[in-house]
Amino acid sequence: MASPPKLDVRIWRGADAGEFVAYEAPLAENQTVLDVVTWIQRHREPALAYRFACRVGVCGSCAMTVNGRARWTCRSHVKDVVADGRLVIEPLRNLPRIKDLVCDLAPFFDKWRRAGGRFEGAGTRREPMPATDPDTDARRAADAGIECINCAVCYSACDVVGWRPDYLGPAALNRAWTLVNDERHVKAREVLDAVTAGGGCALCHTHGNCTEHCPVGISPTAAIAGLKRRSLRRSLGRRWRRRGGWT
Amino acid sequence: MSEAALFALQRLSAKLLAPLVIVHLVLILYAVHGGLSAAEILERTRGSVVWGGFYVLFVIAVAVHAPIGVRNVAREWTRWRGRSLDAASLALAFILLALGLRAVAAVVLPG
Ligand code: SF4
Ligand code: SF4
Ligand code: FES
Numbered sequence: 601m602a603s604p605p606k607l608d609v610r611i612w613r614g615a616d617a618g619e620f621v622a623y624e625a626p627l628a629e630n631q632t633v634l635d636v637v638t639w640i641q642r643h644r645e646p647a648l649a650y651r652f653a654c655r656v657g658v659c660g661s662c663a664m665t666v667n668g669r670a671r672w673t674c675r676s677h678v679k680d681v682v683a684d685g686r687l688v689i690e691p692l693r694n695l696p697r698i699k700d701l702v703c704d705l706a707p708f709f710d711k712w713r714r715a716g717g718r719f720e721g722a723g724t725r726r727e728p729m730p731a732t733d734p735d736t737d738a739r740r741a742a743d744a745g746i747e748c749i750n751c752a753v754c755y756s757a758c759d760v761v762g763w764r765p766d767y768l769g770p771a772a773l774n775r776a777w778t779l780v781n782d783e784r785h786v787k788a789r790e791v792l793d794a795v796t797a798g799g800g801c802a803l804c805h806t807h808g809n810c811t812e813h814c815p816v817g818i819s820p821t822a823a824i825a826g827l828k829r830r831s832l833r834r835s836l837g838r839r840w841r842r843r844g845g846w847t
Numbered sequence: 848m849s850e851a852a853l854f855a856l857q858r859l860s861a862k863l864l865a866p867l868v869i870v871h872l873v874l875i876l877y878a879v880h881g882g883l884s885a886a887e888i889l890e891r892t893r894g895s896v897v898w899g900g901f902y903v904l905f906v907i908a909v910a911v912h913a914p915i916g917v918r919n920v921a922r923e924w925t926r927w928r929g930r931s932l933d934a935a936s937l938a939l940a941f942i943l944l945a946l947g948l949r950a951v952a953a954v955v956l957p958g
Contacts, residue, residue, distance in 0.1 A: 798850040828854075
């Protein structure tokens with residue numbers, strides 16, 4: 601009898617310094633890349649470090665670079681991404697490496713905060729949630745980006761993040777755009793100031809790699825274009841006000 | 848000047864440049880297609896306030912737009928940052944302005 605089909609898996613071991621180690625894993629009809637990594641950790645390499653939590657595409661913790669492309673591994677089927685029977689699995693790009701497939705996400709979330717990503721409402725927890733009309737343009741713009749799972753796939757796919765370490769990146773800017781459009785958020789102006797400052801939305805090339813990669817179908821590119829429009833209007837408005845004209 | 852102001856300037860100059868470039872290109876096609884000679888072109892441009900104004904505006908928009916873009920590219924592709932880069936970008940702006948205005952003067956001012 602022929603031996604069961606195998607998968608040739610190369611996994612990055614180490615941090616910045618390290619090497620690819622080859623493993624053989626069973627090839628199943630229905631398996632995700634995360635299943636393969638988990639199988640290797642359980643059966644071949646107990647010390648292999650990687651992250652996951654939900655396994656159903658909700659938590660955003662399992663992203664890795666698979667055959668050269670950033671993906672959420674829990675919802676990437678092996679049969680869709682395998683090339684010549686091989687999977688090459690590395691940590692995400694543009695983030696400091698900690699060990700094996702685990703990156704340090706602190707810069708990613710620091711930028712999220714720097715972009716003013718923290719929601720602040722006017723009320724307290726004792727008051728009822730204010731109702732929002734789902735049919736306004738602003739709410740539709742916010743809803744378009746609200747389902748971000750902070751997987752950092754877009755951040756890893758963005759070349760500008762690699763070139764300009766101070767660039768806020770697609771996820772933080774997408775978050776900022778949802779808040780600018782959220783009528784309940786009381787700090788929309790601060791958000792706009794934060795994304796207009798150096799390292800902000802002006803650096804985006806609008807080349808859409810983030811949008812192309814986002815596993816949940818968000819378009820940070822569109823969000824950033826919106827921020828550019830708004831921040832331009834705001835800087836001009838300010839100048840006119842300072843000169844005492846136009847408003 | 849703040850990054851926000853530079854961004855605003857670059858966007859506004861781009862908006863200005865878009866129609867100017869189109870007119871410029873159409874003009875070139877027209878001149879070449881119509882087989883106008885250099886002398887015939889100069890005949891039309893010399894002393895023309897419209898073409899003089901058009902190209903002065905063009906040159907100013909370019910002198911604002913290009914150095915900001917080049918500065919961005921430099922900051923993405925090299926380690927060049929800070930005051931020296933700002934100074935070089937400003938110098939580029941003045942060079943473009945000077946070269947451009949000189950060219951405009953050459954075709955517009957009576958010879
Ligand atoms: S569109 Fe902007 S944020 Fe998205 S990948 Fe390109 S440069 Fe980065
Ligand atoms: S925008 Fe998409 S790719 Fe980027 S962090 Fe959010 S879910 Fe992930
Ligand atoms: S493990 Fe939660 S998104 Fe993949």
